[in-house]
Amino acid sequence: MNSKTLHLKIPSQTEKLFTVRTFIAEAAIMFGFDEESLNKISIAVDEACTNIIKHSYNYAPDKEIEVIVEMYNDKFEVVIIHNGKSFDADLIKSPDMKEYLSQYRHGGLGMHLMRSLMDKVEYKNLSDKRSEVRLIKVLPLKVNK
């Protein structure tokens, strides 16, 4: 079932987000996504890595983030692994945007964006204190077959 896997490791630094987005965009093109889907996946992965740098590693620049792209026949999965602080994604509810905007709130939109842009977002605690975020996007043309 598993057809192709790509790996990237980056230090936990926001200046590496550009590298991650380029890596994801190239993989998404290879998989056959159109530009709109490619952009959505790149932003979602950027948000996941940003959350890890900010919340899991508290901006420590010498930690590691591993990004793995798994391309299956009908879906594209991006797995992001870190060994910083894990968090319970179920506790983080997506905001009511009308309320959010009318109250001039800011911050906390990363996970909401990830959920809006991808078909599925999963969080899992692995062994050795590692955690993964898995972002899943299905290729629309193959779904409609």
Next chain:
Amino acid sequence: MSNFKIDTRETSNIHVLDLKGYLDAHTAPELEKAFQSLLDKQKYDIIVNCKDLTYISSAGLGVFMAYIEDVRKNNGDIKLSNMSAKVYNIFDLLGFPLLYDISKEEAEAITKFSSKQK
């Protein structure tokens, strides 16, 4: 390598920020500085021209949210213009057009400020 740049200019008492490149968690502090610098000078009529802005993440959106309330309390506004479809789609996905005045062209945003200033 810096892949984000802000040029500032002034036209009829309106301050325009021209954004170029990628606005993410790494580059968002540069936009914060640009807004803060205008607020420090009590400049509250601001247009952000997004013609050459190729990317925005929630960190970039957060900067707009951080300053809009202060600017409006001072009878000013942050108006946005010249957005590409790619960037507009992210604003739209989160409902930002409900709160922000987004014009197709910078000239429209200038006209809106000018009618207010009269």
